[in-house]
Amino acid sequence: MPDIQHAITIDAPPDRIVRLVSSGDGFSAWWAEDVQRDGDAVELGFFNRSTVYRLVAQPEPDRTRWRCETGREWAGTSLVFRLRPEGARTRLEFAHEGWEAATPYFVSCNTTWGHLMFHLKDAAEHDGLRRPFFTRSGTAGSSAAAY
Secondary structure: OOOOEEEEEOOOHHHHHHHOOOOOOHHHHHHHHEEEEOOOOOEEEEOOOOOEEEEEEOOOOEEEEEEEEEOOOOOOOHHHHEEEEEEEEEEEEEEOOOOOOOOOHHHHHHHHHHHHHHHHHHHHOOOOOOOOOOOOOEEOOOOOOOO
């Protein structure tokens, strides 16, 4: 099974980053404007909720893991955020694990995750910044209707 992987160094301490990757409120700062919480789960809505990803937290001691319950090709995959302190900086190692195949949608999602890493970096380096990549109806700074 193929996995998407990205790594980025962020000029922020791990505790600031973990807040952004471990809650719906954190996701809404850099990933998606439309986030709803439901107990241990969060739902992220895209393109006027024509796509909804339901994620369930699966706490682990050395990383933040979310299990994807819904979504085209996402159901059954996991999002994993591992933080490695490097002095005053933090290396974020991200993986979207467990894809069935490297489909064209997988490739598109890989590109999107690359963009998202820079939105996460901006949110962490500018505490309080809220600039999600996905608005309710599309993407920030783009007229794209789908990815």
